[in-house]
Amino acid sequence: MKLRFLWPLPLFLALVAALGFGLRLEPGSLPSPLIGREMPAFELAELRDTDRRLASADLVGQPVLFNVWASWCVTCLAEHPVLMELKRAGIPIYGLNYKDSRAEALRFLDRHGDPYRAIGFDADGNVGIDWGVYATPETFVLDRHGVVRFKHTGRLTPELVEETVIPLYRRLEAES
Amino acid sequence: MIGELGLFALILALVLALAQGTLPLLGAARGDAALMAAGTGGAFGLLFFVALAYGALTLGFVVNDFSLAYVARHSNAMLPLHYRLTAVWGGHEGSLLLWVLILAVWNAAVAVFSRSLPREVLARVLGVLGLLAVGFLAFTLFTSSPFERLLPAPADGHDLNPLLQDPGLIFHPPILYTGYVGFSVAFAFAIAALIGGRLDAAWARWSRPWTAVAWGFLTLGIALGAWWAYYVIGWGGWWFWDPVENASFMPWLLGTALLHSLAVTEKRGSFRSWTVMLAILTFALVLLGTFLVRSGVLTSVHAFAVDPERGVFLLGFMALVVTAALILFAWRAGSVGLGGGFGVVSRESALLVNNVLLTVAGAAVLLGTLYPLLLDTLGLGRISVGPPYFEAIFLPLMLPLLLLLGFGMQLRWKQDDPVEQARCLRGIFLLSLAVGLVWPLLVGTWSLLASIGIFLGLWIISVGVKDLLARLRPRPQCQETRWMRARRLGRSYVGMQFAHAGVGLLVIGVTFVLGYDEERDVRMAVGDTVTVSGYDFRLESLERIRGPNYSGERATVAVFSGERALGTLHPEMRRYASQAMPIAHTALDRGLFRDLYVNLGEPLPDGAWLMRVYVKPYMNWVWTGALFMALGGFLAATDRRYRMPARRARAEEPRP
Numbered sequence: 001m002k003l004r005f006l007w008p009l010p011l012f013l014a015l016v017a018a019l020g021f022g023l024r025l026e027p028g029s030l031p032s033p034l035i036g037r038e039m040p041a042f043e044l045a046e047l048r049d050t051d052r053r054l055a056s057a058d059l060v061g062q063p064v065l066f067n068v069w070a071s072w073c074v075t076c077l078a079e080h081p082v083l084m085e086l087k088r089a090g091i092p093i094y095g096l097n098y099k100d101s102r103a104e105a106l107r108f109l110d111r112h113g114d115p116y117r118a119i120g121f122d123a124d125g126n127v128g129i130d131w132g133v134y135a136t137p138e139t140f141v142l143d144r145h146g147v148v149r150f151k152h153t154g155r156l157t158p159e160l161v162e163e164t165v166i167p168l169y170r171r172l173e174a175e176s
Numbered sequence: 177m178i179g180e181l182g183l184f185a186l187i188l189a190l191v192l193a194l195a196q197g198t199l200p201l202l203g204a205a206r207g208d209a210a211l212m213a214a215g216t217g218g219a220f221g222l223l224f225f226v227a228l229a230y231g232a233l234t235l236g237f238v239v240n241d242f243s244l245a246y247v248a249r250h251s252n253a254m255l256p257l258h259y260r261l262t263a264v265w266g267g268h269e270g271s272l273l274l275w276v277l278i279l280a281v282w283n284a285a286v287a288v289f290s291r292s293l294p295r296e297v298l299a300r301v302l303g304v305l306g307l308l309a310v311g312f313l314a315f316t317l318f319t320s321s322p323f324e325r326l327l328p329a330p331a332d333g334h335d336l337n338p339l340l341q342d343p344g345l346i347f348h349p350p351i352l353y354t355g356y357v358g359f360s361v362a363f364a365f366a367i368a369a370l371i372g373g374r375l376d377a378a379w380a381r382w383s384r385p386w387t388a389v390a391w392g393f394l395t396l397g398i399a400l401g402a403w404w405a406y407y408v409i410g411w412g413g414w415w416f417w418d419p420v421e422n423a424s425f426m427p428w429l430l431g432t433a434l435l436h437s438l439a440v441t442e443k444r445g446s447f448r449s450w451t452v453m454l455a456i457l458t459f460a461l462v463l464l465g466t467f468l469v470r471s472g473v474l475t476s477v478h479a480f481a482v483d484p485e486r487g488v489f490l491l492g493f494m495a496l497v498v499t500a501a502l503i504l505f506a507w508r509a510g511s512v513g514l515g516g517g518f519g520v521v522s523r524e525s526a527l528l529v530n531n532v533l534l535t536v537a538g539a540a541v542l543l544g545t546l547y548p549l550l551l552d553t554l555g556l557g558r559i560s561v562g563p564p565y566f567e568a569i570f571l572p573l574m575l576p577l578l579l580l581l582g583f584g585m586q587l588r589w590k591q592d593d594p595v596e597q598a599r600c601l602r603g604i605f606l607l608s609l610a611v612g613l614v615w616p617l618l619v620g621t622w623s624l625l626a627s628i629g630i631f632l633g634l635w636i637i638s639v640g641v642k643d644l645l646a647r648l649r650p651r652p653q654c655q656e657t658r659w660m661r662a663r664r665l666g667r668s669y670v671g672m673q674f675a676h677a678g679v680g681l682l683v684i685g686v687t688f689v690l691g692y693d694e695e696r697d698v699r700m701a702v703g704d705t706v707t708v709s710g711y712d713f714r715l716e717s718l719e720r721i722r723g724p725n726y727s728g729e730r731a732t733v734a735v736f737s738g739e740r741a742l743g744t745l746h747p748e749m750r751r752y753a754s755q756a757m758p759i760a761h762t763a764l765d766r767g768l769f770r771d772l773y774v775n776l777g778e779p780l781p782d783g784a785w786l787m788r789v790y791v792k793p794y795m796n797w798v799w800t801g802a803l804f805m806a807l808g809g810f811l812a813a814t815d816r817r818y819r820m821p822a823r824r825a826r827a828e829e830p831r832p
Contacts, residue, residue: 006506008453009499012460015546016495022549023471023487072334 040130044120060146063172071108083115095119179323182232189225196306200299215302219287226280243329252333254725263336269322300368344404352397358390363459380442385813392809399802423465430458433534449509463494519591526584582639608634629687636680668815675808682801688794701784709791712736771795
């Protein structure tokens, strides 16, 4: 074996190491310009109760999860059991029903369960645009002042919730 | 039942791949003919069972079996049958199964077409391919099974992404994968040669046709992807330096270098260890590309479903394969001979420079693709590297390469006379330069880029034509007509001519599109006219339409050049039942010197539409050029001398 022919190997291994670290950077947690900022204000009709309104002010006062979903989104269906689990853990979840029809959305909740405290009905997707939604589902964690502290694009997996979302939520709860 | 049958077939395929990956290698090491022969049987069995699994998944789509989670995610009952068939590769799991199927096809093809190889060589090649199949099959089975059940089954599926519901996409992934995966054969030959310790001209000759075919498919696949982006994405762009495009472009650059380096190794016996290195690196980039696309480390328009587990598996597999290959290389490359020497002005030198430029270009693209990720890893923030970086670094590398291409084709092996070559090519050089300076003036305002493009394109094409004519010139001493001489030109020579002419066309097309395309985004109501590049576009009418799984609007746009009517275009805006976002369907009028491109943007409150009206000059030269290149690769692979039995081929090995 001649050592001078071995030079590509360390280069390659360095690349693999860098990629390995890259993998641990939580794929899916895309940078959101909203992180650290106050949430975009909105006021929408409530999905289940048309007489009520849901406004951004309703999300302030305690840390909450804000979940963007739609009945046409199969990934949201895959994510759904995790949301039900979060509800059982006592974490308040507010929803944004994104570009959906009211009847379909209600049928979805009837069939699969309803994890939400309240749901804004964003039929034309205007609020979604303000929030920078480009794929459903998306989940935001807001602190008690309504500041966005975390955003995840794509399905919330049990691991992600266990390792990141719930600890973060408990920390925010403890913050005064 | 179908799903479980498919899964079972995949498991059997994995078992066969394990056998194919071990027995022939063992046989070759021990000189055991029976074990060596196991490779061929394994290859056919592997193909059979992978095809069975693929057929099972396809059947799931045909009968709308939404209890298969993959089918439910990528199809629905309203989707037309031909799109249900292509939806099989519409997502990560299915496209991976297609990938494995194509690997199995290449594998079986090697078993069929390489029977005349020495049996140790064939055994080692099939053994390496078997091991690669083990990796990809295990990846499919353990992290990405397309046969997972979704119970209770939903009443209907989601839908195939409407962007993918297009004829261009029917062919793009299979052809791209065929090219991509094809480089595993060149890799397997390189590894087999390293194991056997025989890196000689015969090895280069065996690898060349496989490399040429893989390269041709990769060229075609990339071009189809660009063609699809051009009219489906709806921005009229066709190359975005997107990480996923780069993922297929990097192996293409290195594969192109490999193709040329193999020529030197075959003809002159030189560059041996470099050629082996290129074969390894090209396949390493294939694996890296697979990792980048399917692990979600890079954010891209193409990104598949994100799952860290898959990333870890692929990264580990890549690390294993490439580390093993590089160690084997370090162990063996020292004992490889150097081959024939050559002078400064010779075809070897030209090809060496070609290799250096292509490799540097590949490295530059790799750096640009990974730079955001590396910064992120080091905690220095998230950025994206855009086209300005790639264009700034790519053009200076391509200009000398294209200039050299003309000279290189003319140069003799070993040593050539620079003065005589300069005299011989002076006329063509000056003529191309003159036409290059003037031609852009006929199209519009003069542009440096277009001038350079025309000059280089003409230079490459005319040197090729000159060389062809010189070869066809009847010689007085022998009784041959031009036609007889033409028939004696080797297919690999004709293939090279085709591919190089394709490069010329491509260069002209690219520089003209970059220099002269006109894009107007305008508000148009019925009856309005807009003028772009001398063409008048009049919006005649708007109507509602209804398709099998969408509804939408269709515009009728009449196009005039002065008084002359050129016909009508029908851009559409479709709303798919299953999707929130409406999808624009572009109308195109293609022509030799320009494409007319009309796209419905968005409706405005007063009933008018925001429309994108583009005129793209010379766009078809880009596609034609790419087609010529791919055709060149296929032609070269069918050269007679690759089909000669191994014994004769060995006897004719060149003396350095």
